[in-house]
Amino acid sequence: MSIDLSSAIATFVTESKELLQEMENGLLDLESETSEEHANEIINALFRAIHTIKGSAGIFDFEHVVTLTHIAETLLEDARNGNLQLGKELISLYLETRDATESLIVLAASETEPDQALLSKVDNLVASFSKYIDADTEPSSNQSTNVSTSDNTLDNERWIVFFVPNENVLRNGLDPYSFIHYLDSETSNLTVNTWFDGMFEPQNFDPESNYLSFVLSFDCDKSESEILDVFEFIQSEAYIAVLPPKGSIEVLKHSIQRYQDFDFIIDALRKADDSFLDIVKLLNNEATGSEQKPASPTDLSPAQAPSKIHKSKTLRVEALKLDRLIDQVGEMVITGARTNLLAHETGNETLIEAMALLERLVENIRDSSLKLRMVQIGETFNKFKRVVRDIADELGKQVDLTIIGAETELDKTFVEKVSDPLMHIVRNAIDHGIEDPETRLAQGKPEQGQLTLKAYHDSGSIVIEVSDDGKGLDQERILQRAIDRGLVSANQTLQEKDINLLIFEPGFSTAESITNISGRGVGMDVVKRNIDSLRGSVEVESIQGQGSTILIRLPLTLSIIDGFMFEVHKENYVIPLDTVVECLELHEVVSEQDIQDKSYINLRTEVLPFIRLRTLFGIEEQIDHTRESLVIVQFGTLRAGLVVDSLKGEFQTVVKPLGRLFEGLKCISGATILGSGNVAIILDVSALIKSAISVYEALEKKL
Template identity: 40%
Template sequence: MASAGLKTMQIDPSLLQTYREESSELLERLEADLLQLEKGGDVAEILNSVFRSVHTLKGTSAMFGFPATGAFAHDLETFLDELRRGAISLDNALTEILLQCRDHIASLLQSEEASDEAALMRLRASGPQLLTQLVAYMPGFQPTHCLPPTDQPAPNSGQMRRWKLTLRFEEDLFRYGFDPYSFIHYLRKSGEFELVRPLIDRLPDLEELNAQKCYTGFEIILNSEASEEEILDAFDFIRDSSKIELTALENPAVPHIAASPAQAESSTPALTGTDEKTERRSSIRVDSEKLDRLVNLIGELVVQGSNARLRSGENDGAGMAETVESLTRIIDDLRETALDLRMVPIGETFRRFDRLVRDLQTKTGRRVRLFYEGGETELDKNVIERIFDPLVHLVRNAMDHGIRSAEERSAAGKPETGTIRLSAGHRHGQIYVEISDDGEGLNTERILQKAIERGLARSDVAYSDDEIHRFIFLPGFSTASSVTDISGRGVGMDVVLREVQSLRGSVEIESRKGEGTTFRLLLPLTLAIIDGFLVRAGSAFFVLPLDLVEECVDLEHAIDEGSRFISLRNEAVPFFDLNIGQSDAEHDASTRLSLVVVRSGSDRIALAVDAILGELQTVIKPLGRLFQKHPWFSGATLLGDGRPACILNVRGLVEWLERRQSRRGELQRTL
């Protein structure tokens, strides 16, 4: 019999990926339901949802060869069944234990899938201890499946028995995504097949046959050392809906010879695929309407492609122009639809913070309410995945540095319960994600003092609040007087800024002492294609994100070399010449320059260029290693004629200009 520790069966990688995704969704739903129990609501319905999640996790884990996960979930399911029947009183302490059980299942899944025997042994030892805490709520509860590791032989170990198994699957088996053979394949782990005979007595006449229904059954003679319950566990997920009969027969007439793995594999066809060390791939659930739209556009593209070939043969210039215009429109629509497939609402990500805030309240003893707004705002799935860790750090930072104890808040005239708010929306062609708290606000005096102590700032320079706030993004910077398990090591804020900037985004800070702080992440809608605005400076081409371009202005006179600002309608706007660093041969100083005014957040800058070439759709390519950390650039692209163009990082350019001006100011004050 296969070890109960590690997964031995081979599974189609696509099926395993589906299992990962569905298990992750079930664990998220389980956590959300348990947290909702503490907030109130329809307790009976929530408990039913909790039970269904654990029941499904139990069944699928057993099917995919993760016995430790299935065993723990089986015992937890038994307890939850009594809980939802009202046999046990529910309180917050019990909810805490159930949340720990949920985390234990997640750890078991990860360890079994990774074939981490050491971690799995530790988890299998701690599982029964965790379940034992539930006995206080239900004295009659005795975990039977999740047992600690033992050197004693398993029941029936070494005693070969002969079993007759009759299977008659329910007709709707296919509709639930199951394959009858997968159960048979999993059962092979329990022993050796002596006979496998299909049962087709339920097969209807051909005119009445429905290909979506399962009429098949099996009769199997199995020689196995496994117990009755271990054999039936293979069908645990369908035991309630299918007919499964297991009967013990007389002992085998011949001594059992264990089959080698190769022999076992040859007895029945194996599932396709490789072993468990498959590449993890990210996937996404897509609204069927979006897929329908994509399919329709592809159909239109095929029709217009055929039309283009016909027109080219007829030498119909006017008709060809019309066809090209139609093709261009369809390609644009295809682009928008394809990008839309990757857009997912951020609300699911926001809801993942309920657990984090709850756990931090337990650690800190502070009272906090978490609110979220704009959950329907859609972002590129890759963007959401990459900003999750920065959001985690900002929420932890708000709990540790912003929200104070109930006593301190009360003394300051504030409600004892603090507020953290997550919100998202659209602004200036970008997506913003905000993390706000009604805490103490950033202590600018303390930040500046720490910056001076570390040689990052000068005591004789008057810094603005915004300049002082930017110090917290420097590596290792922290104002905490002591290190806690939440924060204080100066690790995190620099990572937040770096990760956001790698997405061509930026971070803004608004803070008022005694009132609270808001961190605002400004992010692009997508990482793949942008609407760009092409300009030329000398022999170099640059692309600006079109949604950041405010206006274009022709200069009637030259600008003094070294100018830092230009007056636009009586407003001083920071000025930067993109010809900087180019030789006279590349740039003709007598050429009349044009200005492109761009905005990043609340900041505006004017960029001097030689030529404005107009709008274009830009496929973003990553920069080489030499330029990856350059603050001016966020990517590159190829123009229609094959020449390269750099995509400007407007936020990075603005911050570089601010630092340059600050250094010039310091130098002038020194002189």
Template identity: 35%
Template sequence: MEIDTSAFTEEAYELLSELEDSLLVLEENPQDMELIGRVFRAMHTIKGSGAMFGFDEVAEFTHDVETVFDKAREGAIPVTKELIDLTLAARDQIRAILDEAGGGAPSDKQNAQRIILGLRALIPGNTARAPQPANEEPEPIEASSESAAGKHTYRVRFKPDANIFMSGTNPLLLIEELIELGSCKVVGITDALPPLSEINPEQCHTSWEIFLTTDQGESAIQDVFIFVEDECELNIRRIDRDEDVDDQAQIKRLGDLLVERGDIDKQTLESITDPLGDRLVKAGLVSKGKVDAALIEQQVVKEKQQTNKVQEQAASVRVPSDKLDQLVDLVGELVTVQARLNQTAHSHGDHDLQLIAEEVERLTAELRDNTMSIRMLAIGTTFNKFKRLVRDLSKELGKQIELTTAGAETELDKNVIDQLNDPLVHIIRNSIDHGVESPQQRQAVGKPAAGTVHLSAEHSGANVLIRITDDGAGLDPKKLRTKAVEKGQLPADNELTDKEAYQLIFGAGFSTAAKITNVSGRGVGMDVVRKSIDSLRGSVEVDSTLGQGTSITLKLPLTLAIIEGLLVQIHDEYFVLPLAAVEECVELTRTDVANTHGRQVINVRGHIVPYIRLRDRFEISGPAPDVEQIVISEVEGQQMGFVVDHVIGQHQTVIKSLGKGFKHPDEFSGATILGNGTVALIIDLSKIVRLAEQHEMTGTNG
């Protein structure tokens, strides 16, 4: 029977991502034994699972990394920069092997040998022999049954030495670490507790019995106590073995458990009559804590037996992203149908039908919100990926750069996050190469040798703001204008504000680098950023102070599927403007137009606001009303008005993609279907403004 390896590869990719994060933190804290143990366990899991699922190459390669970190756990070798470099390279090699197994490019076998030789050389007394050739019989690798056996229940008897406090160890912290491994029940045993007047507060008089249900395996439990093995009595026993909890087996009685556990002998037990627990405690033969522990063990085994009869429900379910996207599409269709139902109910004036429509609207709104929340992911997982990027680029360019983050818990639509990776990579690479100076240059101007790149995220209404800030040299607007003129991208007599000059860096082929490097300088990258953010219906804003640094802000919608919009009408055509960008609506009379002498601006409470006539832009025929409406919106940090015939009101917009057969596809981010079946186009405000500016500069119809 063919084994489905998709579960292993998915878990392995997650473990490799966590491994990279742990290694980067360990590099800053090489004495952190918890991190060393985490790296070891990740490698152990990958090795064991890999061998079990037939990924022998992964298991064999990972074995050497696991061995080195086992030595580091024992304190036999220190965690050095060389070890971190080799382990990161090993992490990349494991991923390459997995990619190859999934149909990707072949992994570099010579690179794997170099990594293994380097790791073996770190072990004292190791001759660093080369890996065995592929045609030789490989050294057998023990597959970890723990990683595949699912959840098991263990009884952990933990009796610390009375003087354990003197070594700075807190037993409760060890128990808390156990609790993190799975589901726990803890019983304190106070047999040895002396009278209050005789208690020594500097000694530990309590022991514990912990019943732990976990999928981590016995080795993970032992790792918790690895540093106090000589300062405690520790007994770990699995109590839910198949022969103990078979469907036909009888649950062990309390007395049998107490005898098996060594708490009482069988001869004494036989002299006691029921109720057993109370009689034993009253007779002083067994403490109440031990009876409670035995009862809990009995209950745990009962629960395990019930679990064998009825399959345990998982706390979470992995769902392929395409199924989730299909669900969102269906919810979108439901929202459209619900709008049609509302309109039909109101047009017929049927009270009962209106009540049904309102109930359907409520349920649809709840379903929509829940479905959208399923697709929301914390952006912190994306932020963590860039620690490695900053580390490697800093090393390549000879710079000292620290990456800091904030707002990692901010949630964003999964599809937005997926498409956000490349733009952020381009921005961070440019910040490191062009922005942050070399240590010598920074110290020469009074800055610390190490530069900082800061990533942050925060919610702003229906949007998320992502900022990438560096404390580097900043942008010189004069230099940007000069470069744009040289390349013919800007007329020599054109005057730009500093903010407008900063936007020049997003032009195709625009670069201020003095020389081309492996990192940047070819004029590609930032134009990709603009295109990517535009495709996400977002905007990019740049702010910079010469000599102090640059901040780039990406403004992105929370979701790409459903948005709140403002429905407007021009003649018999309907359009939707993103409501999050709308500030207010004002009237535009023929007198207002005449007073500006052909200039498309309006005075709004003392502020001059330019506007674009959408009727002219979209070449819509028919007479305009005497009083038109201007929808004033914020576009890329500036106020801009959009003239329409009528403002209808707020509309929940389900976004449908457009085909390539439309005349102005660049100016629309999609379309939606209204309640009466009419199609309304969703306007991309940023693109309309940009095309209008190009039209004004070139004198051509954009």
């Protein structure tokens, strides 16, 4: 009977990609790390990542992955022991290895053989690693045996391994004895000694739980890392301490002191094997020389006393399941609104109060559900460290990437869809914006250019800024290129912000030549299109000679929002509550004459454009203006007023996408279902403000 490993392989691919991404981040951090202690931590993390990938790939017999990761791991072992310095050349080699490993894993998981180009790349990487290994004159196998010769050294002549499987190891399908049998085949004179957990109580015995721990002693000529390889598939389910011949007493002490019954274990060692007599004597001296009782598990640091049961703090959930949960919560919000409406119709105060409480609970569930899908943008930002490094090297430029606001959270949907637009913006900033070192020095700038990725929350939106200190946008050149391509007329007057936005026109480029990075004019229009599809907006700020900043503004979520509802011509409309600044009675701030003739008002010395939604929607029927209201909205730095018939107040809004038939509708972003069952249109505030400003500017030109 064949075993279906597809699920296990899919998990392996996912976890390997995460480890490879962590590896990439660590390598890039190592390149600029000045602290030796922190650098050693990074190298240890790199070793653990590549060791885990190698071990897991071995389970599935992914030969090419094992071959590449094994030799890469070997060199990292030398770096861990201080025999090798990871300079820029080696870091580049490991980055290439990271990419090749990911490609091999994806192909192996899909049961596809790698092509000749990839195999040649792997062979070249193995050869490159081999050069460093051959150049290392100190044999790494002696590292573990030439341990400190201080007084605190055991006289044991054999290897000792403390092997402590956790309580759930059997439930997780692993048999500790199979690893011991394999060790026996790889070593000689193996002695196995066992003891029960000090907390074991026969009356509470569970046949599915593990209570045994092992002390293994043996002779072999292997290195410590080779012995650990025997246990690599059970390392996450056990505590393993390896004590080499003439090893330090500290390792053994920490292993034993994890248990409360110290004397029991000493007695077990005494009875187990004659080779432990000197160890027992030394441990007894350590114990009697101190009046304190040996440390219990709670007295030791995590490094000294790892927990026997590994408790996971995270839970991997498929994105599809989260999406279904959000959809169901949305339906619950709609049903709750309907039930609340029916409760008010009955006039039953007790029922109304109960529904008010239920509404608050539903709101809490809604907020909690949405937070499940919120992720920090730092993970996306970190991916650009590699992009910036590679592009800068290719173009011969020096660029320092600064990340601000990595902890800012946004909807996972946005994280996935904003990555590609950011890639285009970053590439263009390095290629078109930041100058080469010689030019920067000639202009009195630092040789190294600065690129900043920044994220923050503002007025119910998330703002992502990409800034550089390069040469900025040449607005005259942009305008001339736009005139040449017929995008604007020669006699047309544009504001600076409008000229800057021309770079997002399809096919628009000011590059003199086409490079591998940019110049074809097929990137920035994609940025604009993708951001628009997320109901966001793009702004460009630039000072020639000093740099540019591109701001991407996105809503916090696309699923459920707090809305503000109003009525126009007996139809309900909703806008995001976060965009509402204030509401006013129209006749109190605007005279009858201004309503008819002007498209703006003077509100507290501020010129505020406004737009009548009746006019925008083509409704010719007149209404008593004294009943109308003015809703002042803001999106980013822009403000405008919306003239509506009447206000309805706050409303929990479940955003429903419109069908393809309505995709091109201006100023409309979706719809929602009210408690009454009627449909309310959700308006696009950004588009409404731009329409109001356009009408105002057009009238000003006529005057």
